[in-house]
Amino acid sequence: MNLLHLKTLIPTQEYEAKVQSIAWSPNNKKIAVCTSDRLVIIFDENGERRTRFSTKPSDSKNDGNLFQVRGMAFSHDSIKLAIAQSDNIIFVYKIGESWDEKVVICNKFPQKCPVTCIAWPVNQPIICGLADGKVRAANTRTNKSSTIYNADSYVVSISANITGKGFISGHADGKIIRYFFDDDGSGDAQGKLTTHPTAPYALAWAGSTILAAGCDKRIYVYNREGKLVQQLDYSKDESEKEFTIASCNPSGHVVAFGSFNRIRVLSWSPRKGGWDECKLKEIKNLYTITAIAWKQDGSKLVVGTYCGGVDLFDCCVKKKLYKKIFELNYVGPSQVIVRNLKSNNTIVLQSKFGYEIDDVKVMGKNRYLVTHTSNTLILGDLRENQLSEVPWSRKNPKERFYFGYDKFCIIFGSGELYVIEYGVNEVLGSVRTEFTTPFLISVRVNERKSSNNCTCKKIAYMLDLKTIAIFDFITGSNVAHVSHDRKIDWIELNETGQKLIFRDKKLQLILFDIETGVKVMLLNFCYYVQWVPQSDVIIAQSKDSLCIWYNTESTDRMTSIPLRGGDITDVVRQNGRTEVLINEGVNSVTYALDDSRIEFGTAMDDGDLERAVSFLESLDVTPETKSMWTKLGFASLKAGNLLISEQSFASLGCVSKSRYLRQTRNLLMENKLSKSNVQACIAILEKDFRAAENIFLSQNSIEDVIKLYKDLLKWDDAIEIAEAKNWSGLDKLKKAYHHWLTETGQEEKAGDLRQKDGDFNGAVTLYLRAGVPGKAARLALIEPEISSDRVLVERIIMSLTQCELYEKAGELYQNLGQSENALRCYRQGNCYQKAIELARISFPSNILQLEEEWGDYLVTKQQMDNAINHFIEAG
Template identity: 45%
Template sequence: MLLKYLGNVMPPYDYENRVVGIVWSPNNLKLAVASSDRSIYLFDENCVKRDRFSTKPIDSKFGKKSYVIKDIAFSPDSTKIAVGQTDCIIYVYKIGEQWGEKKVICNKFRQSSAVTCLIWLTEGPIIVGLMDGKVRAALVKSQKAQTLYTADSMTVALAPNVRGTGFLSSHADGSIIKYHLTEDGNHEPSGRICTHAVPAYALAWTQSHVMAAGCDRRVSFYDSRGKLVKSFDYSRENEKEIATACCSPSGQSVAIGSWDKIRILDWSPRRSVWEEANSRALSNFYTVTAISWRRDGSRFVPVHRNDPLLALFHPVVFLWCRLLVGSLCGAVEQFETVLKRTVIRGSHEVAYVGPSQVVIRPLNEGNRPVIVRSQTGFEIEDVKVLGRTDNNVVARTANTLLLADIELNLISEIPWDDKSNSEKFFFEYPRVCLIFCSGELTIVEYGNNEALGSVRTEAVNPHVVSVRINERQAPGAPDIKRLAYLLDPRTVRIMDLITDLTIAMISHDVRVDWLELSETGHRLLSRDKRARLWLSDELGGRTLLLTGVSFASWVLGSDVVVAQTGQTLAVWYNVDAPEVATLIPVRGDAVDIVREDGRTSVTVEELGAKVAYLLDEPLIEFGTALHDNDFGRALLFLEDLADRPQAEAMWENVARNAMASRQLLVAARCYAALGDVACSRFYICF
């Protein structure tokens, strides 16, 4: 891993002013730095100082300098900061969501002895270590604290796990204790892991190991049972005690600070071993007293005394790759930490910030970076940006595929054993990716780590596959996830991806070359080799709509069908009446349907130019409301329709659907509009 100097965050003093704590807020928008002058300094996401406030003693009669801050921690919602002090108390300050809000103490937790260390778990309470060896949990909502366990000696360090469900504590007698607050699926027991040779002031809990280091200048890695798996001995080098450590958010890197030096240790998934990736000598830095890795896995900041060597580097501020570190004399510096960086397709910059984590930043201004991380811990070997709009990411590991939608910021990681790299990816449908490989079609929904479905098919043309995932879904309605594909060249299978059951099998007498499900998945349009357009339902019924078809499509957000035959556009505003179509003459080829700003038009290429033919938007809205059983929307439309010739048939359609749905008041209103007073009164009284 590379360490690149970015710039200074806080300047050093000419005297000792130890930085005792550096923490990023969980939302990565705020940075807090605590120093031995009993002040908390607040910075924004670009490390620009925005605020400062002083802390308070437990009792003002003892004087403002009767204590020092030992540690700080951000709350999971990023609006509070917990401060642990040597005068046997923890204060929780509410700093608010916006800059400049008044800082008020919202919680106080008195302790039996001085606080030595403190963390705030992302899925739990404040965990505090005390001078008398106790480890306690402070519950903010109930304003109560309880002792989790008591060790035989002083608590010197705390370290959370990557998931935020448990923590480690190290003590002055060298013992390291593991404690799980919630079940996270690993079923590992809590208790003493091992006894380190010296007090482990530098403590970190990586994905699969525990790192401990201290004054003996040795860095040791233990497994979950306390067995030593790797050791780095720096005692023979010109090295002093190791004072602090911090694990990366991915759990695959550890930054350790000592006298005038920062080291980065990386986990190698391929070799299954910890390796020293990089080290940086910082002359006149003195002891590194605090380290914090930004939680998106991209930035790192150290604190040190004024260093002429670092001043030679031009500070470059990036939106990621930052690490924070604190020093004995109160300075804070920032470094970029990446394994490598590359530009893909000239539109995206990819920074490998860990073996199993990359940050992808679109080069266009205004687009936010996307973090792609392997949840299985495998090393990411290859990253590609695909799709017509460069909006989709495909990354590979040894045993999985990672698929991401940059716009939706959704990532999926599925098991994948094929090593031929012969897959074909299609991103035509929202929220899903289609993968064709070795005669098999796999459907992956972004955000889910299991394939939505997998079927055998020899057709690798996306025009003969259609997927609909919860489109035009009514509130409270069940999920609709359906797939239509060619079982063989003449047979279309419609299946439910939730139950994996077949909904319909539709047979044709000739080969099918195009198909598309409606947005609700209840109807299917298909075109065969003879250019005939068919409409099928989920019961397997089939109706011929048109012959000589060169273009066909559903209108976005509706159940309206548009098709072209020769020099005529045919529009079915109500597919329940396939014999009734609106015909529009054109002089070119239809290529697309555009629906925006309350208008729907068919784009036709005529003599090298594109001409838009408007459709009847009110009829589209009515048909959509009718098919979705949105009776309120349908009635509002008919009220505005007044006495147009087609109004009577529309009122009858709404009445029929309302009766089928047992909406009797809606049916009564429809019959009143039709002049059938008897039926209207009957349904009102019923």
């Protein structure tokens, strides 16, 4: 690491004028310097002085010269500046984004003793150390502060880790204490980490190590457990003085220590797993360094001294010129700043895992960065300023990068295809394929918003020359396989990943619907085919015709336009116009497509239903527009847009649906329906009654559920709900059901209901009235209440005999003890088994006669073998 002096921001004085603190804003645009007279001067990133303001004492009645500024820290958005003062207070100044904004105090945090140091971690409260040993958190939202812990020893330093999720504090008695807001699953312990031999005024938390130094002229390196793992001893150098301050660059791989006339820089070596000392920067008459701050990208360092000097240094390991267009500034082993010399745009290339960057390449028309480390691969989009770092142990000189997409990169190597999304630090997915031609691969990653707002991350690729596989990266599974009888030479998914078009070697064009699995032949001869950008419209060339499918749901409705020779070269959609570019040899001509028809498909996919309605209203009613109205009607119903649903079904002539939706919408406008009830009404319209029931019950609207099932004549469901919820109107509901059943001539069903309620007499009466005496007899046999009523039983028997149900009549007679009548009924019903069983008990002399009658009966049924057995029994 080399330090090159760039500029003196404030010249050194010939007397004591200690620079009390320096802070560099996270957005790199502001450098705040607090001078000895408590004046805060703000410079821009180039070191030009832009504005200044004076700090205020905690009490306006006190002398403004009686306090010192102990530290400053910017907020994460660079709009606010926290200043810690020795007069027991922290002020937070709002300095704004522009240089013209007025500086105002927006927060005050009074303390009980002097504030000694301060830090403001990312997305966390302000952290301050006090002279009494307490470390406190100050929340700018609530304007309140609270104690995190008390070490009972003067706090000399505070340093946050690079993620902002933890910090360490150094104390006068040598203690170093660690605290986590969130340990990111590391499992590291909180509390006292170690005891340093001296007060650690120079303290930095750099990655997985903690560096501390003080008046003993030694730099100690501690690991996560607080054990000493490295020591740099300068105590034998008589020219060396004590270390006064330390600061870690934002990457956590470089730490600068300040002492008298010297800046020592340590650089982390990933390969060695330790800290290397860089070239010493010694400046005569610099005097003791009292403040240090890094630029957020680690390319610059600003230092302040005891005599009031403030200097700006450039920090780099090496610089390279790449392709005479890009400057590569290596500011650390794992960080490179890439600057476009033409546009002056910069991007910070950094390994988030701390690995050393080997090389940097700019590819893909000078837009994309490719960098390998020992264990990862870093990809970057210079235009969008997006970086991705993914685990990569597959470094292969034969690997090929394809940058034909804006949102992701495709990498081919060793028979495998990898997809990496820019800005995402993990491989999106990989598939095995030997076919790496871009024409045989199609990847879609959230290229267009769909109506259901589903995320689309899919790839279509070739398993073999005749088989296409479609893989969903989100679910990690294949969603479809497409087999074809000829070799395939071109494939492409639509932007929502729901449909696929492919062409075979015989130039046949086929459309495949992924959801339904249906293949449709579009053309027998196709030169050129493409999806129109930002739509589901297909254009293709078949000999001298331009073929267009505006609605892929109606593939039989193709629009054909004759061409005057030439070949289609591209489809361009911009400024509200869609044009097909055709090369006719010497001339290039364009054919405009019907943007209004494209508009409908795009509007539906984007969920812009109003735009879809406006388009359809301008068209005449045709079978194709009817299918569009149907699609719009159900889509708007799903989206809960009743007005558009009503209009759609009205246009289709569905009067009942349209009237129902209007009634529902009017109730909603009159505040007679809640939004949840509207969802229930939509569920009813879609005949999803269980969903409607769940919605009503979630609001405890039992009456609405019962009314729904009554209107649908689902009385059993209504009674079931009423019983489950112990509804007060259950009896009234049952009476209404009985009345309805009897009015509609459903006496048998009414009898079942009476039986369920325990009204057995009423049930028998209804069964007899309904002409089902068998049910009445079954009930009489099992219920003593019925069998004891002789008159009622006689009625049942009479009805049974009239219906020639002699077996049941016999059972009832037998149950009443009327054996003769029972035997008679069994004979009439040819139930000889039961007749013989009864005769063995009551009429033994009749058994032989019954056996003979049984044999005669079986003869009439042509069951001769069985009849012989009974004749033998009869003698």
